[in-house]
Every structure is written in C-alpha cells, then in structure tokens.
Amino acid sequence: MILKGAAGSAVLKGVALLFGVLATAFLGRVLMPTQYGYYAFASTVVTLLALPVQCGLPQLMTREIAKYQLEERWGHIRGLLLRANQLVVVLGFIMVTGLALALPVLKEHVLAVDRPTFIWAIVLLPLIALNRVRGGALIGLRKVVLGMLPDNGIRAVLFMAFIALWYWLWPFNSAVAMALQVAATAIAFLSGAVLLMRHLPRPVHTSAAAFETRSWVTAIVPLTLTDALLIVNLQADLLVLGLFRDAADVGIYRAAVLVASQVTIGLTVANEVLAPHIARLHQAGDRAGLQSLVRQAQGWLALSGLVLAGICILADREILTFVFGSAYAGGAAALAILAAGQFITVMAGTNSVLLNMSGNERDVLRVFAVSAIANLAANFALVPTFGLLGAAAATTACQLITNGLLLHYVHRRLGLKILRLL
Secondary structure (H helix, E strand, O other), X not given: OHHXXXXXXXXXXXXXXXXXXXXXXXXXXXXXXXXXXXXXXHHHHHHHHHHHHHOOHHHHHHHHHHHHHXXXXXXXXXXXXXXXXXXXXXXXXXXXXXXXXXXXXXXXXXXXXXXXXXXXXXXXXXXXXHHHHHHHHHHHOXXXXXXXXXXXXXXXXXXXXXXXHHHHHOOOOHHHHHHHHHHHHHHHHHHHHHHHHHHOOHHHHHOOOOOOHHHHHHHHHHHHHHHHHHHHHHHHHHHHHHHHOOHHHHHHHHHHHHHHHHHHHHHHHHHHHHHHHHHHHHHHOOHHHHHHHHHHHHHHHHHHHHHHHHHHHHOHHHHHHHHHOHHHHHHHHHHHHHHHHHHHHHHHOOHHHHHHHOOOHHHHHHHHHHHHHHHHHXXXXXXXXXXXXXXXXXXXXXXXXXXXXHHHHHHHHHOOOXXXXX
C-alpha cells in the first residue's frame, strides 16, 4: 500500500514538476524578469497569506481523519469536514477584504507590486486554501494519489495549456498569467471536491455530524502558527527582496528558487505519502514499525537529494540559461547556495511530519518560531547590501538551524535518530 502510494505520488509529482518547469520557463522567457517579478511577488504574498486562511486544517484533517477512520468514528469525519469548510470560507472573506483595502498602499510603497496582477492574486487566495483542505482530507483517508491529483495533475496541466493558448491568440502579461492561474486552480478545486465526495466511506454520508470543536481548535492553533512560520521561512527571502529590490531582481531570484526547490521533490512525496501511516502507527503504539518506515524512506531521500543538489550546484548557470534564458543567468550563484540548503533539508528527512503526526506539533512550532525570526533578521540584514546572494545565504543558514533543532526533538520525543538510519 505504501509503495503503491509512493509510486503514484512520484508520478504525479513528476507531472507537476514537468508542467511546472514548462510553465515557469515559458513565463520567464515571455514575460522577462520585470513582468515575471510582478507575478512572482504576488504569488509569494498570496502563498504566505493563504496560511492564516487554511489555519493548519490540512494537517489536522490528515491526522484526525486517519484516526477517526481507524476507530470507525464516521460522524466525526463528517463534522470535521463541515467545520473546516465553514472556517475557510469565513477567514477567506476576511483576508480577501483586507488585501483589497490594503492594495493602494502596497502599490504606492512596494516596487514589485503590479495592481492588476495583485487583484487576480487576491482572488486566488481562498481557492488555494480550499484546495489544500480538500487534499488533506483525501490523504487522511489514505487516498494519497487522489489527494494530490487535482493540484499536481489537473491544475499544473491546465495552467500550462491556458498560458500557451492565450499567448498564441492574445496579448500576454503578468496579470493575464495570474488570471489563468485562478481559472486552472478553480477547475482543480471542483475536481477535487468531486473526488472527495465519491471516496468518502459510505457511513460518513449517513452518519450524523459529530463535533470536537474545542479539541480541533486547540490543535489547529499550533498547526496554524507552524504553517505560517514555515511559509515565512520559505518565502522570507522573496518577500524582503521585493521590499528592497526591483521586480527584475525578484524575477531572477524566483527562477533560482524554483530550480533549487526541485532538490526536495523526493522529500515532498515522502511527507505526503507517509503522513497518514505515521499517524496510524503512532496511534497504535507501534514504535518499531515507525522506525522501520522512516529507515526505508531515508535512504531513498538521501540518494535523490544528493543527485539533484549536485546537478544544481555543478550546472547552476547552464540550467538557468537553458530553462529561463540568458536574462536569468545572474541568479547562478544564488541557485548553488539555495541547492545546498535544500540538500540539508532532504538529509534531515521527514522530521516535521513525524512530530506533527505524533501530536508533538508544539515542538515544531517552537523550532519554526526561532527559525522565522532568524530568517527575517538575516534577510533584512543581508539583502539591502548583497541582494540575491544575501537572500540565498540567509535562507540556507536558517535551514541548517531549523533542521538541526527538528532532529533534536524527533530524537527526544520519539527516540528516532534520523541520520543514523542511513
């Protein structure tokens, strides 16, 4: 079952990677660094602000639904789905309204903000949150491939098709690209909603909704903060770069970030596939099974990370020039630094998922809080003077701190020494 899920997830991640690279390369070449920078900065802001809207619900749903299914508490699955959607709709409305009111101020003070592009990005925000919540529910039901299909398959393919077709027929800019992203994401969400309804266990449809609202709220507070801090760690460099540098620098750096992020593709697949199994093994008290599961995953993660990071470091300039064009070659050194940081993350393994799925999310929260503060401070200190290289160096240093602390807590709480499992 795990190998089947991993294979399916790997295929979907491969599809998402292929079409993501094609779409990114297409946008980078067609829009050029400035227009692409507008698109990249708007995407960064919306990705960051989608976290308070989804408020830790994807992880909560994966963990709790896996537990409720094991215990055959069907009414609680129905109740959790209902509460989750209600909360996302309300928070999404609040966030969209706030962003719309703040847009004139952002346009006046931030060089990387383009008004039409940002308006479409605001529309995208609630769709991102709803999509992730739906995916968390399906993964909790151990439908990992189906949980990943809408975002990694349908959305990725549709977005590439939409931007290619529009560019062929009509004028194209960053705002159009963001509008087409909204269209692709909306279709993906509707597809995912249909899949979830079809694959819910039959008793869920017939059971009365049962609620553990207080318990859920208590759980999502640290998960929400953890998610927010994680995104700050992932996006702080782009965010700070957009505040101090022009859109062209943001576009070049975003290209380097997207290439470097492929180093962790194996870890991303492992996190999504293993999460429900970790939750079930921990709930059953099977520590030996948990250790065996992690050991099997870690060897493959190390190999994939080494190969991908090596390619990025040794052929940094060539990759950026081939994929995006010569205008992006200035991001080569940043790409090499970022790839090294991503390799550190891969070697540390599924540490945050192990802690979250075993009920130790507060430890993850502590680690991400320390790292987010350090990350922002380092970026604000280095970016104004060193630009792209400062952003890359600050981010990589903080990845080392984050993963070292997470490994400490995994050993302390679960008795696992990830690096010794290789």
